[in-house]
Amino acid sequence: MNRRQWIIIAINFLALFGGVITSQWISKTGLASEPAIKKAFFANPWQSPDGKTVDTQNWQGKALVVNFWASWCPPCVEEMPTLDKLQKEFLQQNVLFVGIGIDSLSNIREFLSKTPVAYPIVIGGLEGSNLSKQLGNSQGALPYTIIINAKGKSTYSKLGKISEEGIRSAIKSAL
Structure with a gap:
């Protein structure tokens, strides 16, 4: 050579x-602290894509799989069918998936009209990026998924596209 x-x-x-x-x-x-979850997540005045206020009191006492996504994010869009499938699988086990759209209301509405999901989607908008940072996403990148157990404690977080088996295992650990 x-x-x-x-x-x-x-x-x-x-x-x-x-x-x-x-x-x-x-x-x-990182994993979000319990005060951050209560203040930033449960106390947030969420709105659904149809403009209705979402009552987060209905979410408390459940294991939550919270996914930050955007319609312009290819890995976010790719993982939505998996999240939808797992929501249906874990529905009877007190697990709720929640999608937080980091996008405009019109983009989220248009996306969901073509790609409906069985779990609630709320509008995060630009403020949703700040919320994801408060919940452990130091990079502010998407997709970002966090699992909050029924007691309100963060048990798992993942920056980047989830794997079906990985998230299934993390959900079972949170139950």
Whole structure:
């Protein structure tokens, strides 16, 4: 091997190492504190896509799978059928999925008219990004999923697209 090939190999190795380190940093999320969940999530005046106020009192005492998403986010859209399937699977076990749309009301309405889901969707708008940060999403990226157990404690968070088995296992751990 000549010197040029060694330099290319060294640069590739450094790029690989940098990518591994960066991916570890980017994917880290924390668990939300109970006060943040009560103040930022349950006390938030949520609105459904049809303009009605959502009563979060009905959500308390249930295990919640809260998914922050947007219609313009391909991984968010890709994971919605899985979330919908799991909502139906866990419905009788006191588990509720809630989608928080980080998008405009009109975009969310249009998206849901073409891709309906069996779980409640609420409008997060731009403020929804701040809420996801308060609930452990330090990057503010999407999709972001958090599980809150029936006692109001965060038990799981995931930045990025969920896997069906991964989220199923996390739900069972929260019950």
